Amino acid sequence: MADAAQKTKPKSSTGVSKSGAELLLDAFEEQGVEVIFGYPGGAVLPIYDALHQRDTIRHILMRHEQGALHAAEGYARSTGKVGVALVTSGPGATNAVTGLADALLDSIPIVCITGQVARAFIGTDAFQECDTTGITRSCTKHNYLVQSAAELSGVVHEAFHIARRGRPGPVLIDIPKDAQFEEAAYTSRENAKNRNCIVVPDVRSGDIDQAIDLMRYARRPVFYTGGGVINAGPDACAALRALARATGFPLTSTLMGLGAFPASDPQWLGMLGMHGSFEANNAMHDCDLMICVGARFDDRVTGRLDAFSPGSRKIHIDIDPSSVNKNVPVDLPIIGDAGAILSALNAEWSEREKKEKHDKSRIADWLSQVDGWRARASYSFENCDKRIKPQHAVQRLYELTRGKDVYVTTEVGQHQMWAAQHFHFDEPNRWMTSGGLGTMGYGLPAALGVQVAHPDALVIDIAGDASVQMTMQEMSAAVQHDLPIKIFILNNAYLGMVRQWQELLHGGRYSHSYSESLPDFVKLAEAYGGVGLRAETPAELDAKIEEMIAVKKPVLFDCVVTNEENVFPMIPSGAAHNEMLLGGKVTGDEISDEGRVLV
Amino acid sequence: MSTGQRQAAPSQSVYPVSPDQGAAAESIIAILVDNEPAVLSRVVGLFSARGYNIESLTVAETDVEKHTSRITVVTHGTTAKIDQIKAQLGRLVPVRRVIDVTAESDALERELALVKVSNEGDQRVESLRVADIFRARVIDTTGSSFVFEVTGAREKISAFIDLMKPLGLTEISRTGVLSIRRGAEND
Ligand SMILES: Cc1ncc(C[n+]2csc(CCOP(=O)(O)OP(=O)(O)O)c2C)c(N)n1
Ligand SMILES: [Mg+2]
Numbered sequence: 001m002a003d004a005a006q007k008t009k010p011k012s013s014t015g016v017s018k019s020g021a022e023l024l025l026d027a028f029e030e031q032g033v034e035v036i037f038g039y040p041g042g043a044v045l046p047i048y049d050a051l052h053q054r055d056t057i058r059h060i061l062m063r064h065e066q067g068a069l070h071a072a073e074g075y076a077r078s079t080g081k082v083g084v085a086l087v088t089s090g091p092g093a094t095n096a097v098t099g100l101a102d103a104l105l106d107s108i109p110i111v112c113i114t115g116q117v118a119r120a121f122i123g124t125d126a127f128q129e130c131d132t133t134g135i136t137r138s139c140t141k142h143n144y145l146v147q148s149a150a151e152l153s154g155v156v157h158e159a160f161h162i163a164r165r166g167r168p169g170p171v172l173i174d175i176p177k178d179a180q181f182e183e184a185a186y187t188s189r190e191n192a193k194n195r196n197c198i199v200v201p202d203v204r205s206g207d208i209d210q211a212i213d214l215m216r217y218a219r220r221p222v223f224y225t226g227g228g229v230i231n232a233g234p235d236a237c238a239a240l241r242a243l244a245r246a247t248g249f250p251l252t253s254t255l256m257g258l259g260a261f262p263a264s265d266p267q268w269l270g271m272l273g274m275h276g277s278f279e280a281n282n283a284m285h286d287c288d289l290m291i292c293v294g295a296r297f298d299d300r301v302t303g304r305l306d307a308f309s310p311g312s313r314k315i316h317i318d319i320d321p322s323s324v325n326k327n328v329p330v331d332l333p334i335i336g337d338a339g340a341i342l343s344a345l346n347a348e349w350s351e352r353e354k355k356e357k358h359d360k361s362r363i364a365d366w367l368s369q370v371d372g373w374r375a376r377a378s379y380s381f382e383n384c385d386k387r388i389k390p391q392h393a394v395q396r397l398y399e400l401t402r403g404k405d406v407y408v409t410t411e412v413g414q415h416q417m418w419a420a421q422h423f424h425f426d427e428p429n430r431w432m433t434s435g436g437l438g439t440m441g442y443g444l445p446a447a448l449g450v451q452v453a454h455p456d457a458l459v460i461d462i463a464g465d466a467s468v469q470m471t472m473q474e475m476s477a478a479v480q481h482d483l484p485i486k487i488f489i490l491n492n493a494y495l496g497m498v499r500q501w502q503e504l505l506h507g508g509r510y511s512h513s514y515s516e517s518l519p520d521f522v523k524l525a526e527a528y529g530g531v532g533l534r535a536e537t538p539a540e541l542d543a544k545i546e547e548m549i550a551v552k553k554p555v556l557f558d559c560v561v562t563n564e565e566n567v568f569p570m571i572p573s574g575a576a577h578n579e580m581l582l583g584g585k586v587t588g589d590e591i592s593d594e595g596r597v598l599v
Numbered sequence: 600m601s602t603g604q605r606q607a608a609p610s611q612s613v614y615p616v617s618p619d620q621g622a623a624a625e626s627i628i629a630i631l632v633d634n635e636p637a638v639l640s641r642v643v644g645l646f647s648a649r650g651y652n653i654e655s656l657t658v659a660e661t662d663v664e665k666h667t668s669r670i671t672v673v674t675h676g677t678t679a680k681i682d683q684i685k686a687q688l689g690r691l692v693p694v695r696r697v698i699d700v701t702a703e704s705d706a707l708e709r710e711l712a713l714v715k716v717s718n719e720g721d722q723r724v725e726s727l728r729v730a731d732i733f734r735a736r737v738i739d740t741t742g743s744s745f746v747f748e749v750t751g752a753r754e755k756i757s758a759f760i761d762l763m764k765p766l767g768l769t770e771i772s773r774t775g776v777l778s779i780r781r782g783a784e785n786d
Contacts, residue, residue, distance in 0.1 A: 137640065142691075
């Protein structure tokens with residue numbers, strides 16, 4: 001990013017007047033923007049005209065504005081940079097809403113530009129007018145309706161600042177068409193306003209001392225980490241690894257945090273939460289000290305709140321003060337940057353080690369209890385040699401892509417959970433899934449955004465047959481831009497996760513959860529100019545996966561799997577961490593009446 | 600979120616298990632914001648989106664040069680809820696400061712109300728006597744009505760209104776609560 005910013009010094013100096021559209025692109029260049037995911041329309045034509053005249057910024061034409069936002073998210077999450085999207089007014093803006101809401105819930109830094117009707121027409125129900133800032137107010141971190149070209153470049157700089165600063169999130173800038181033509185002077189990044197919504201406090205040594213006291217004293221400690229560690233950057237992930245090694249404490253993570261800690265490490269417990277591992281959830285339930293870093297006690301993670309980890313003291317490290325004590329009251333909140341706090345904890349831990357070694361026997365019983373839970377092998381499943389089990393497919397995909405430069409995105413449903421359980425990550429920024437909003441249709445365009453950032457990497461969307469149809473049209477964008485993404489569809493011919501809930505909660509009445517009239521995915525891939533592959537038996541699976549990896553084109557892989565597999569283990573809604581279902585036959589009365597009303 | 604009917608395990612934590620435990624009380628929150636388009640809608644939208652209630656709301660620009668407005672909200676909730684409201688407000692970009700007026704001992708609180716009564720004879724005399732006790736001013740009068748202007752803390756205004764009810768009260772208009780710090784220091 002720094003390199004790009006240096007190479008592309010803004011061509012305008014203050015004082016020279018340029019059109020709003022040019023000022024926007026100048027500001028993008030100064031911010032180091034390399035690529036925009038967009039879709040044109042009447043209200044952004046001046047910006048598209050300006051784009052046409054410079055080759056410093058790449059534009060990826062998507063097939064739907066939702067796809068543009070998800071692609072920007074994939075780009076952002078796999079690089080740690082801000083993702084940029086550009087869409088037109090009215091329907092362009094409303095189509096972008098799902099992506100904005102997704103980025104807000106998963107704390108992804110995005111800047112989204114929308115066109116707006118000319119200032120004089122605002123409020124007149126003009127053609128393709130909508131109240132974009134009104135509609136997106138609650139699904140952005142902040143938004144702007146630009147009043148004049150003069151303020152435009154300053155607003156763009158502040159938008160980038162807000163998107164990446166503190167807890168990251170999407171920022172939208174609505175630019176009236178006449179302001180795109182209007183001429184004004186450029187405001188540099190240095191001179192922009194850059195307000196902070198969340199002031200990141202310095203690390204307080206008192207907090208660190210107290211945390212280390214608790215940690216050295218604990219008998220049943222566990223680290224519970226989340227996407228915040230990944231957002232805090234590679235240094236934070238390194239500091240987390242160092243702290244885990246120094247303490248020897250076991251570690252679990254949310255769906256969003258996978259990769260911050262290596263899955264191959266013996267201290268790794270696997271993911272926690274509704275479909276997390278038996279050892280992770282039991283460790284959370286029985287621990288006496290929970291060290292939460294960059295996670296937010298989401299309902300998928302806590303299960304029944306009043307039975308959530310009843311015997312523990314809780315330390316919560318987070319950059320966002322509103323995340324602390326929101327769902328679960330904690331004993332020691334530490335607000336700030338996860339990287340800085342983890343480093344301070346590391347320093348203090350080694351300082352104390354010099355005076356008196358941490359007594360590892362304190363946690364010996366705990367570690368053997370954890371091993372006992374681990375021995376239950378809660379992700380195991382009964383394999384089949386006639387039909388492909390979805391879990392087996394993910395395992396084979398993982399094994400056959402090991403050692404490669406792999407990035408994985410997912411859609412939403414059972415396949416997403418199987419991917420989280422059976423695909424393992426040793427590095428951050430490799431796993432992109434829609435955790436907070438749970439957006440079907442996220443994975444394909446997100447994979448496209450990842451591939452743009454990492455052209456030579458192997459980018460795989462582990463998809464479901466239903467989800468993939470929500471943004472399938474982006475195959476066309478992948479073909480157009482030579483982005484060889486691999487869409488690996490676990491085709492169970494069901495809206496599987498819905499079917500599973502219907503089985504558990506609604507007496508097995510599969511109301512509208514069957515994927516009727518599925519397209520022939522192989523032919524569909526070919527129709528788009530990509531490559532279609534199909535595997536129907538375990539015997540042919542490996543060879544087909546190898547073939548997929550070898551192809552340097554976008555691939556739709558139709559992996560035909562058993563239809564009525566359930567995701568286990570599972571904490572039913574309204575149940576506690578120690579009330580997990582481990583699989584086998586479920587009868588339907590596992591879920592309490594209170595649990596039934598929860599999603 | 601489920602609260603569950605089953606018996607919860609005893610907590611080792613020094614804090615209550617559910618954040619919503621504890622008594623709910625009224626709270627005055629003052630929010631200093633950049634006076635820019637849509638700032639009020641951001642604040643109000645946050646309250647409605649997150650299910651917090653607004654009992655009264657006042658807003659006006661207070662510093663023209665610095666483009667600062669002061670929004671004062673009276674809301675209701677447990678301590679944990681009020682803390683959450685303050686933290687959520689703090690995340691809004693144009694919000695410069697959030698002041699928990701109720702929690703500060705040196706806060707002043709005032710509200711202004713216009714109170715209309717329609718009455719005759721003894722009731723007319725009595726309403727004037729009550730107004731005098733409350734230092735309410737008569738700002739309009741006809742042969743059969745008064746409009747009183749009264750200022751004070753909310754309880755005082757509510758007490759005045761209660762006393763006017765049997766004396767022919769017909770209409771009330773209240774500004775909502777304003778607040779400021781006592782002494783030389785500024786917010
Ligand atoms: C946009 C959207 N609509 C509806 C849902 C609800 N939903 C969650 S999972 C799911 C089924 C997904 O089916 P599929 O993609 O085939 O995945 P599977 O569960 O079968 O692996 C649905 C409908 C959602 N998450 N997102
Ligand atoms: Mg399916």
